[in-house]
Amino acid sequence: xSKNRFSAVKNIFVEGTVFDYINxxxxxxxYEKLIQALQKPLxxxxxxxxxxxxxxxxxxxxxxxxxxxxxxxxxxxPFFNETQFLTSLYEEIFNNESPDIQGYEHFLKLxxxxxxxxxxxxxxxxLDEAQLYPDELIxxxxxxxxxxxxKFLFTIHKTEKEEVLAKDYFTTRIWExxxxxxxxxxxxxxxxxxxxxxxxxxxYLSLFKTNQLRYMNKLxxxxxxxxxxxxxxxxxxxxYYEEYRPTYINRKKAKDKFIEMAAxxxxxxxx
Numbered sequence: 001x002s003k004n005r006f007s008a009v010k011n012i013f014v015e016g017t018v019f020d021y022i023n024x025x026x027x028x029x030x031y032e033k034l035i036q037a038l039q040k041p042l043x044x045x046x047x048x049x050x051x052x053x054x055x056x057x058x059x060x061x062x063x064x065x066x067x068x069x070x071x072x073x074x075x076x077x078p079f080f081n082e083t084q085f086l087t088s089l090y091e092e093i094f095n096n097e098s099p100d101i102q103g104y105e106h107f108l109k110l111x112x113x114x115x116x117x118x119x120x121x122x123x124x125x126x127l128d129e130a131q132l133y134p135d136e137l138i139x140x141x142x143x144x145x146x147x148x149x150x151k152f153l154f155t156i157h158k159t160e161k162e163e164v165l166a167k168d169y170f171t172t173r174i175w176e177x178x179x180x181x182x183x184x185x186x187x188x189x190x191x192x193x194x195x196x197x198x199x200x201x202x203x204y205l206s207l208f209k210t211n212q213l214r215y216m217n218k219l220x221x222x223x224x225x226x227x228x229x230x231x232x233x234x235x236x237x238x239x240y241y242e243e244y245r246p247t248y249i250n251r252k253k254a255k256d257k258f259i260e261m262a263a264x265x266x267x268x269x270x271x
Contacts, residue, residue, distance in 0.1 A: 010235030049180035052225025182222035233262035
């Protein structure tokens with residue numbers, strides 16, 4: 001039995017399986033703003049956008065680009081207690097197992113006394129999903145930023161922005177904010193084009209006509225994470241029909257019915 005041609009292409013749209021940084025106008029602009037902000041003597045930077053617009057991909061890109069140029073730590077998952085955070089931070093900085101850290105003051109003492117520490121060079125810490133951090137831990141992070149031994153980039157969901165900025169420790173200390181907006185239809189097409197090209201499936205782009213791409217952008221509100229889910233479902237449907245009803249597959253144009261079926265399965269429209 002020949003290999004189903006849709007089996008592999010669907011998997012490039014699985015969330016979190018591969019690191020794809022797709023250089024769109026919106027992400028390129030946000031990238032430059034963040035890089036510039038990280039070069040300034042700022043203590044706290046706020047990076048926000050709706051869930052799924054590509055904030056985590058951008059953080060990974062920044063981390064990969066800077067890790068060999070300056071001291072930088074990236075935490076993609078949130079922490080919920082001080083000890084866990086400080087222990088992980090120590091191990092990331094010094095690449096050694098952490099001693100038993102007895103709170104914030106003890107951590108700073110260990111940090112300052114470590115022979116590899118260069119106090120003149122602040123360590124950049126990228127925190128994803130920062131809206132999930134408890135208030136007590138955020139307060140300790142604020143104190144760490146005040147020492148100027150560390151600078152923190154908080155990444156939060158746009159829906160949480162007003163609440164976070166309303167807190168006293170942010171209103172007086174956030175020195176710069178960067179927003180990552182949703183993708184317009186033209187950028188969504190570019191995203192799809194580059195993603196398919198990167199993985200060697202560029203020929204599949206021709207399946208989607210302009211009106212279908214606009215429809216998918218409308219369905220997903222320009223959200224790339226939602227688009228990935230929609231396309232995974234679409235190619236999964238194609239995979240099924242290729243296997244069991246191959247004569248029903250149009251090899252030159254995506255069937256509108258398949259897009260609608262994928263949208264229903266993804267919860268974007270009602271049946």
